[in-house]
Amino acid sequence: MERLTGDTNLYRFEVARGGSLRLNLGQHVVLRGMVNGLEVQRAYTPVNPVNAENYFEVLIKCYKDGLMSQYIKSWREGDVLFWRGPFGGFPYGPNQYGQLLMLASGTGLAPMLPILQYITENEEDETFVTLIGCFVTFENIYMRSLLQDQARYWNVKIFYVLSKEASLEELPWSYRESSHLGRINRDFLRSVLDSCSCVAL
Ligand SMILES: Cc1cc2nc3c(=O)[nH]c(=O)nc-3n(C[C@H](O)[C@H](O)[C@H](O)COP(=O)(O)OP(=O)(O)OC[C@H]3O[C@@H](n4cnc5c(N)ncnc54)[C@H](O)[C@@H]3O)c2cc1C
Structure with a gap:
């Protein structure tokens, strides 16, 4: 975890079993968290290059009263988390636009x-x-x-x-x-x- 500003950190995750997320440009992944017995799901967008192997990084801003934000603030290095995806994305091809x-x-x-x-x-x-x-x-x-x-x-x-x-x-x-x-x-x-x-x- 790397602190970027007062309320925002960059989090790096190792992908289970040494895999890759096989991301396309602009895609997001969905995080599942438990807050006070309630299941919460929120989308976050990896910021690493799409060809990164074995890891991904997300930049997350925590909100004072945000539900997932409470869960994120409880994270410690080495925690195991549950993500699904990737989803969405922006269609882009080299030299497709000027x-x-x-x-x-x-x-x-x-x-x-x-x-x-x-x-x-x-x-x-x-x-x-x-x-x-x-x-x-x-x-x-x-x-x-x-x-x-x-x-x-x-x-x-x-x-x-x-x-x-x-x-x-x-x-x-x-x-x-x-x-x-x-x-x-x-x-x-x-x-x-x-x-x-x-x-x-
Ligand atoms: C496709 C996609 C990609 C995204 N990528 C990123 C990303 O890369 N990084 C990132 O940081 N976020 C990203 N987001 C936003 C993220 O999914 C969450 O919306 C964000 O983290 C807030 O979630 P939360 O559960 O902490 O807050 P929530 O509980 O959803 O609350 C959201 C806001 O409402 C306020 N609020 C909550 N309850 C109340 C209340 N009772 N009264 C008044 N105000 C209240 C909170 O303080 C907060 O400001 C993305 C969203 C989408 C849809």
């Missing part, structure tokens, strides 16, 4: 990460990706170093929209140009679209 624009808020970042990594790991895939990630503050940006690594690829741009950050001057240099204070609005989206490579306006 450009992908991803808008993600908070844990909504999760399904974007495997897609992003799938594209950047494939040198033949020339799809441009623009990811706009919305978070409360700079400290609340999930998986910051992974995102910054991804942003170094020639075909990836990442913008951060921070709703409660006081000023851009407080941010590290490398984030100032790519960050925007407030929320996504028409003007911001317009400026991002203007900077996209293959969008006909």
